[in-house]
Amino acid sequence: METENAPVRFDTKIAVLLRDDLHTWQRLNVTAFLVSGIGTALPEVIGEPYGDADGTEYLPMFRQPVLVFEGSKELLTTAHTRALGRAVPVSVFTSDLFTTNNDRDNRAAVRAVGKDQLDLVGLAVYGPRNAVDKVLKGAKMHP
Secondary structure, X not given: OOOOOOOOOOOEEEEEEEEOOOOHHHHHHHHHHHHHHHHHHOHHHEOOOEEOOOOOEEOOOEOOOEEEEEEOHHHHHHHHHHHHHOOOOEEEEEHHHHOOOOHHHXXXXXXXXXXXXXXXXXXXXXXXXXXXXXXXXXXXXXX
């Protein structure tokens, strides 16, 4: 029997994998961009709107935690391949996106490169816990 105060366990996981050689500002920027893809494409991950005691309304957010990991450039390539092979929804951020300044150019920069040649600096995945764990195998939690 579940009580109202029992911890909530999710059978899914939202996770971000960042390349371990990024500057702090890059890590934050990449994470924000990556999770926005998950939130917009998969509405089931979004919870209810927030409101405070004064009646002020706030935007809804993810209904579950976002776990952030880091790894080498090679691990990102491997995780990308695993995610595609498992048909896990994935968003990507490549090094080219640091030189663009708008959505149109961002999409064109990714479109210009084959999936096996993407210079990935980050990716985000969402799916069943065990599938996401397998995609991120070898990654460590972000400090």
